Amino acid sequence: MEIGPILRAMTRNKIGAILIALQIAFTMTVVVNAYFMIEERMRLMERPSGVVEDQLFHISTRGFTPDFNGKVSVQDDLALLRQTPGIVDAVAINAIPLSGGGWSMSLQVEPGDGEQGHGVAIYMVDDHGLDTLGVELIAGRDFTPADVRERGPATSDWPDKAIISEATVKALWADANPLEVVGRTAYINDDEPVTIIGVVEKLQAPWNGWTTVEQSMLVPDKLIWTGVRYMVRTEPGRRDEMMPIVEELLARSNNQRIVRAPESMAETRARSYALDSGLAKILGVIMAMLVSITSLGIVGLASFSVRRRTKQIGIRRALGAKKRDILRYFLVENFMITTLGVVLGAVMTVGFNVWLVQALNFPKIDWLYVPIGMLALWLIGIIAVLGPARRATAVPPAVATRTV
Amino acid sequence: MLGYYVRLAAISIRENAVMSLLMITAVAVGIGTCMTIVTVNYIMAKDPIPQKSEVLYAVQLDSWNPNDAFRDDGSPPDQLTYTDALALMDARSAFRQTAMVGTSLIVQPDDPDSKPFQASGRAAYADFFAMFDTPFLFGSGWDADADRRLEQVVVLSREMNDRLFGGENSVGENITLGSYDYRVVGVLDTWQPMPKFYDVTTGPFDKTEDVFVPFSLVASLQLPRNGNxxxxxxxxxxxxxxxLASECIWIQFWAELRNDAEKREYLAFLDNYVNDQKSLGRFARPLNNRVNDVNEWMDVMRVVDSNATMMLPVSIMFLTVCLLNTIGLLLAKFLGKAPEIALRRALGASKRALFVQYLVESGCIGVAGGVVGVVLTWLGLRGIEALFGDLVENLVQLDLVMVTAAVVLAIVSSMAAGLYPTWRACNIEPAAQLKSQ
Structure with missing residues (x-):
């Protein structure tokens, strides 16, 4: 290998090499970090909420006249919804998974002020809650009509039964399995006892950025507020068709209230992760643009250097160098420049990530991304230089005898 | 002479159309991406009320749990309890002050054919309008008497007035909000401070509210709370x-303190108040009252999204790559012209003249890149709008400052990118080049 001569030739045209190396370094810094961030966001977005999202939508209403009767209204609405063909079940609920708005309380294993508490999201439902949401009960039992009490705007205490998610079981009783905890007591509001009657496999809290997003609790409270939200489960495939029908149905049944436009769980999910998915797209576009710009830059500068060295290439060919040797010369030269770039890039990639972690609390990059990124950019460099290098091999030996 | 150089540049740019296009694209894409991100950050971090941001203070009292600080860094809660908000309002120790909370009200138009609809509202005290310099189209805010006497008065946003009264002067008219009659006392002109600094506890870039009503009605009419x-x-x-009597926090509180002396006095007043309350068994935490002016408050409340901050260095690195690219291409282009340059030098052109000429050429590329870059910035902002929808609605406005900044950045950076290649070009030895011709 003619590393020596290549290196010496390069030092005569340092700037070109440095420009390419720097471009590769910056590109690698952005691309590797961006790729990591995209993956990170995708991982968050792929978490299931636990409910049967493709069959669910929610709609809210609010009575505005002073004599509006929340209790009667909710009863009538639920009766109407549950008997409507196309609807599997419906429930009045205080919060919607992924929606960003809800209620959280602290649950503790021992009663009393100052005991360690675990934040859980509260979902207030009646005995149709589990069926409507489509969450899977893995231990214990569902609520029965006898468990359900009414919750008005002034109610401030809590029912004595609850169903919790499996993650909540883990938080409260570290190594207990779900079957064991049925019948145990936890405490809400410091000292109000709550008996765990069931455990569901998965039900996310409404806040997707919450560190304990998997911790949630269903309580048998039937809401009789004047403003209330219904979660409606339709037969598979009929969600979009049922949404306007239900909106119309509720609006017509009572004109003492406003009915707000229904939203499907798919829309709620999209809204919930709008920032993450948008950011992933922006970063993806930036990655693609950077890689193309850098490759074009390599092609440009390599073509230029081939053109400038036409005569020297001819001389080498005349002195017996094969096409292969010329190709190898440019590939090795490019490989050396790229190596400089990716080594610098590796340092910058880690540096940028350290800044992200320290200043902005972003997750720390897995070290494996750095060597993979280096390999990828090496490959990109070689592919980019292949075209100009091929053209260099086409220079005939006769060029050596001419003035160019 | 400059005109001649520009003509020469135009010829040279056309001669190497592909290469020139590549350079212009690189500059434009770099500027477009960078300025899109910078614009979003600029709007997020901008002073929303520059004429008063140093005299308006958000008030914090540490009424939180004795065993557990509100935030891990020990800072006090971002909102007040009803008890404390009312006590601070009664004391009136600041030049102006207002407690406030977001609410939502159902508007019932008189016309029986139009459906009732929900409007976003804000309950505040009379000082709100004077403190935050709200522009009035008609009428004015209410006075402190209205606060005291629980008068059902309302100030409408311009949009709401357009919707309800077709843009006519509606001062003195009555409207029905949540089954109660309110008298319109004022109509605001378009008012959208960015960020919506007076309440950033929910969406800091949300629209301003549709209706403003006296805070005293929150208790008397049990208005719903719209916020945390x-x-x-x-x-x-x-x-x-x-x-209302609980330790729950849900009220924002602002005071206008005109100078350092007033600020000191107000802090002393707050400390006194909290010490009094301590003797009543409240405020078990150590004394930790704070006032932050508008810009400090935006920092405390982390109004600038960390994703936007992260994108800033990313976009700067992106621009750097684009510029390195342009330097490389210009270098190749100018050195490719070595024989021509040598010939001109031999015929008597000074280095200086050549330097200016090639700088003009890079400048032209910069101008072209900048203009395309502004268009790309606009497109980029539309793209962000399409991606994030109403999350960013108010963040994607391109103003004159940003357009100018984009063009200047494009020209300066492409001329900077042109400096080294230009310098190399004018240092070409005429003799060496001419010999091989």
């Missing part, structure tokens, strides 16, 4: 009265 409510202690008892 945090409680460290269970509400003692049932009903609305119990909630």
């Amino acid at each position: 409510t945090n409680c460290w202690k269970p509400v003692d008892g049932d009903g609305y009265e119990a909630f």
Whole structure:
């Protein structure tokens, strides 16, 4: 290998090499970090909420006249919804998974002020809650009509039964399995006892950025507020068709209230992760643009250097160098420049990530991304230089005898 | 002479059309991406009320849980309890002050054919309008008497007035909000401070509210709360009265303090108040009252999204790559012209003249890149709008400052990119080049 001569030739045209190396370094810094961030966001977005999202939508209403009767209204609405063909079940609920708005309380294993508490999201439902949401009960039992009490705007205490998610079981009783905890007591509001009657496999809290997003609790409270939200489960495939029908149905049944436009769980999910998915797209576009710009830059500068060295290439060919040797010369030269770039890039990639972690609390990059990124950019460099290098091999030996 | 250089540049740019296009694209894409991100950050971090941001203070009292700080860094809660907000309002120790909370009200138009609809509202005290310099189209805010006498008065946003009264002067008219009659006392002109600094606890870039009503009505008419409510202690008892008397925080509080002396006095007043309350068994935490002016408050509340901050260095690195690219291409282009340059030098052109000429050429590329870059910035902002929808609605406006900044950045950076290649070009030895011709 003619590393020596290549290196010496390069030092005569340092700037070109440095420009390419720097471009590769910056590109690698952005691309590797961006790729990591995209993956990170995708991982968050792929978490299931636990409910049967493709069959669910929610709609809210609010009575505005002073004599509006929340209790009667909710009863009538639920009766109407549950008997409507196309609807599997419906429930009045205080919060919607992924929606960003809800209620959280602290649950503790021992009663009393100052005991360690675990934040859980509260979902207030009646005995149709589990069926409507489509969450899977893995231990214990569902609520029965006898468990359900009414919750008005002034109610401030809590029912004595609850169903919790499996993650909540883990938080409260570290190594207990779900079957064991049925019948145990936890405490809400410091000292109000709550008996765990069931455990569901998965039900996310409404806040997707919450560190304990998997911790949630269903309580048998039937809401009789004047403003209330219904979660409606339709037969598979009929969600979009049922949404306007239900909106119309509720609006017509009572004109003492406003009915707000229904939203499907798919829309709620999209809204919930709008920032993450948008950011992933922006970063993806930036990655693609950077890689193309850098490759074009390599092609440009390599073509230029081939053109400038036409005569020297001819001389080498005349002195017996094969096409292969010329190709190898440019590939090795490019490989050396790229190596400089990716080594610098590796340092910058880690540096940028350290800044992200320290200043902005972003997750720390897995070290494996750095060597993979280096390999990828090496490959990109070689592919980019292949075209100009091929053209260099086409220079005939006769060029050596001419003035160019 | 400059005109001649520009003509020469145009010829040279056309001669190497592909290469020139590549350079212009690189500059434009770099500027477009960078300025899109910078614009979003600029709007997020901008001073929303420059004429008063140093005299308006957000007030914090540490009424939180004795065992557990509100935030891990020990800072006090971002909102006040009803008890404290009312006490601070009664004391009136600041030049101006207002407690406030977001609410939502159902508007019932008189016309029986139009459906009732929900409007976003803000309950505040009379000083709100004077403190935050709200522009009035008609009428004015209410006065402190209205606060005291629980008058049902309302100030409408311009949009709401357009919707309800077709843009006519509606001062003195009545409207029905949540079954109660309110008298319109004023109509605001378009008012959208960015960020919406007076309440950043929910969406800091949300639209301003549709209707403004006296805060005293929150208790008397039990207006709904639209915002965060945090409680460290269970509400003692049932009903609305119990909630109002609770340790739950849900009220924002602002004071206008015109100078350092007033600020010091106000802090002393707050400390006195909290010490008094301590003797009543409240405020078990150490004394930790704070006032932050508008810009400090935006920092405390982390109004600038960390994703936007992260994108800033990313976009700067992106621009750097684009510029390195342009330097490389210019270098190749100018050195490719070595024989021509040598010939001109031999015929008597000074280095200086050549330097200016090639700098003009890079400048032209910069101008072209900048203009395309502004268009790309606009497209980029539309793209962000399409991606994020109403999350960023108010963040994607391109103003004159940003357009100018984009063009200047494009020209300066492409001329900077042109400097080294230009310098190399004018240092070409005429003799060496001419010999091989």
